[in-house]
Amino acid sequence: EAQVTQNPRYLITVTGKKLTVTCSQNMNHEYMSWYRQDPGLGLRQIYYSMNVEVTDKGDVPEGYKVSRKEKRNFPLILESPSPNQTSLYFCASSPYTGELFFGEGSRLTVL
Amino acid sequence: RKEVEQDPGPFNVPEGATVAFNCTYSNSASQSFFWYRQDCRKEPKLLMSVYSSGNEDGRFTAQLNRASQYISLLIRDSKLSDSATYLCVVNEPNYGQNFVFGPGTRLSVLP
Numbered sequence: 001e002a003q004v005t006q007n008p009r010y011l012i013t014v015t016g017k018k019l020t021v022t023c024s025q026n027m028n029h030e031y032m033s034w035y036r037q038d039p040g041l042g043l044r045q046i047y048y049s050m051n052v053e054v055t056d057k058g059d060v061p062e063g064y065k066v067s068r069k070e071k072r073n074f075p076l077i078l079e080s081p082s083p084n085q086t087s088l089y090f091c092a093s094s095p096y097t098g099e100l101f102f103g104e105g106s107r108l109t110v111l
Numbered sequence: 112r113k114e115v116e117q118d119p120g121p122f123n124v125p126e127g128a129t130v131a132f133n134c135t136y137s138n139s140a141s142q143s144f145f146w147y148r149q150d151c152r153k154e155p156k157l158l159m160s161v162y163s164s165g166n167e168d169g170r171f172t173a174q175l176n177r178a179s180q181y182i183s184l185l186i187r188d189s190k191l192s193d194s195a196t197y198l199c200v201v202n203e204p205n206y207g208q209n210f211v212f213g214p215g216t217r218l219s220v221l222p
Contacts (some may be wrong), residue, residue: 031208031210033209033210035212041214042198042212042213042214042215043155043198043212043215045209045211045212048209048210050208050209056209088152090154090155092210094210096202096208099145099157100147100155100157100200100210102154102155102156103154104153104154105152105153105154
C-alpha cells in the first residue's frame with residue numbers, strides 16, 4: 001500500500017532532550033516536506049527536499065534540522081526542543097504531479 | 112515573499128446551500144494549483160486540481176484566473192459531510208518546485 005509513515009505519532013518530551021521524528025515513503029517520490037500546524041496559523045512549511053541530498057528551508061526552519069540521505073526517508077530533528085515547538089507535525093511526499101501524500105501526523109508536546 | 116491568501120472564515124451555511132471560496136496568490140510564475148480538504152486534526156487530502164479551463168467534479172467546481180491571480184472553489188448543494196477546512200495550494204517554481212499552502216477556509220454546513 002502506497003503510504004507516508006511518520007513515527008512517533010504522539011510524543012511528550014522535555015525541553016532540551018533531542019528527538020527525531022521519522023518519515024518514510026514507499027512511492028519513490030522525489031519531493032518531501034515537513035509542516036507544522038498550530039491553531040489559527042494553518043500549515044507552515046519547515047523544510048523541504050526536492051531529491052536526495054537536496055534540502056531547503058521553508059518558512060519556519062529555526063530549531064529544526066533535516067537530512068535526505070536516501071529517497072524514501074526524510075527525518076525531522078529537534079536538537080534542543082523548546083515548548084514553542086509543541087505542535088502537530090505532518091510529513092508529505094509528492095512526485096510533482098500536484099498530489100501531496102501526507103502522513104497521519106505526529107503530535108508533539110514539549111514540557 | 113511568496114504568499115497564498117484565503118479568507119479564514121468560518122463560513123456557516125445551511126445544508127443545500129451553494130458556497131464559494133477564493134484564494135489569491137502572489138507569484139505570477141506559479142504553475143499549478145490545487146484545493147485540499149482537511150478534517151479536524153487529520154492530514155490534508157487532495158480535493159481537486161485546478162486547470163486553466165476550469166474543472167468540475169460532481170458538486171465541486173474549481174476555476175483559475177491567471178490574470179487576476181486567483182483561484183476559486185464552488186460547492187453546490189452542500190452536505191453536512193462537506194464541513195472541513197479547505198486549503199488552497201500553489202506549486203511555485205524555484206530551482207525546482209515547491210508547494211505553498213494558504214491558511215485555509217473553514218466551512219461548517221449546518222442541518
